[in-house]
Amino acid sequence: MRTISRAGEMMTPSFEQGPIRPPSEAGSLLLRFTRNCPWNKCTFCPVYKKREFSRRSLEEIRQDIDAVRSILDSLQSLSWSMGYGGRLDREVLNTVLTGSSYDHCTRQVAVWYFSGKGTVFIQDANSLILPTSFLVQALRYLKEKIPGISRVTSYARSSTLARRSLEELKEIFHAGLDRIHIGLESGSDRVLKRVKKGTTAKDHIDAGRKVIEAGMTLSEYIMPGLGGQDLSREHAVETARVLNAIDPHYIRLRSLRVPPHAPLYVEKLSRRFVPLSDDDTVREIRLFIQSLEGIHSTLTSDHIMNLLEEVQGSFPEDRQAMIDVIDRYLAMPPEEKLLFRLGRRGGALRSLDDLYNPSMRRRLESALSDLAVRTGSDVERIITELGDQYI
Helix, strand or coil: CCEECCCCCCCEECCCCCCCCCHHHCCCEEEECEECCCCCCCCCCCCCCCCCCEECCHHHHHHHHHHHHHHHHHHHHHHHHCCCCCCCCHHHHHHHHHCCCCCHHHHHHHHHHHHCCCEEEEECCCHHHCCHHHHHHHHHHHHHHCCCCCEEEEEECHHHHHHCCHHHHHHHHHHCCCEEEEEEECCCHHHHHHCCCCCCHHHHHHHHHHHHHCCCEEEEEECCCCCCCCCHHHHHHHHHHHHHHHCCCEEEECCCCCCCCCCHHHHHHCCCCCCCCHHHHHHHHHHHHHHCCCCCCEEECCCCCCCCCCCCEECCCCHHHHHHHHHHHHCCCHHHHHHHHHHHHCCCCCCCHHHHCHHHHHHHHHHHHHHHHHHCCCHHHHHHHHHHCCC
16 A cells, blocks of 8 residues: 655555546546556647556555545544544544645545545546456455445546447446446547547447446537537537437537647647637537437536536427527627626636626626726637636
8 A cells, every 4th residue: 555654744545546537526536547548649638648658557456445445444533533433524524624634635535435425436538448357356346445335437438448348348337337438529520530539430329339238327528619610510410410329328518628738729720720619619519409319318518618507408308498598698799798708718607697697797897898908809819718727
């Protein structure tokens, strides 16, 4: 078991964590089975560039699980010493969060355990690249050492899953992996090839269907705007076609941002890739939603990169309500749209109605006026930079 220490402080168990996790896994315990991304060529993704992929050994993973178990035992001992009978009450949690002797790993386990959700997210980008027997052993050890786990989730690539047999995925599911997140991004083969996704629409369909048949919950991430101006319609329609064939449990919107550290930024500068405006991205999402047929998925917009967080619901019953939100935004006067976009990209607004809170509106109008003066009316650049900060 790895430990960390500071001068004069007790040795503390430590475990390794990767750089990212989905927003829906914000309350999950993060455990790293692989490091970085084995593909790492997608031009829209800045996360793992210049980082080498590696598989962690089973012994390393077991040591990290043992570290979590040791921290949980220490937290229970602390609770007993404080008179709470081993329960992680709020007073115990506050002691850990405010005490200078507790490290990041201890605090993370304490918050995770206190939340009571029991969810675990396996990092990094494609844990399913590990051999089936390896994953099964690691998952069983996790469940054995840390009772009360309610769900285990991982990212996976469609190209990897498409090569797995259904029997393998069932074995992994029964060992404890309940949910898979796939970065589908697009259902258009032309878009997938252009952004070097390394998979095809057929792989997406084969992988998604297999995951569901194995018994796992499936989340498919799509990226509005990834087709750029020239392939926007094809991107929307073909992505819907692929999802119609899969019928995943969740469809998660992640609107495209092109920050300077993403390879796609070079194509943007040369005009080989022309991004959509916010309004055109919203129109593309409307076409996408209209093109979804015969599914029972839940669509979520659970990321600040999405302009309209309110565009969410279940199919088919909430389709019209989602379209109504989009149409309400598109019908707003240009100055209202600009104000809303500034508030949303700055993290101040979550819904269209928030714009009409009098005090919030006054602050946004003042901020917009100040920005226009300071930037020489280049407010669009500021809004773009605000949106890119969340990547």
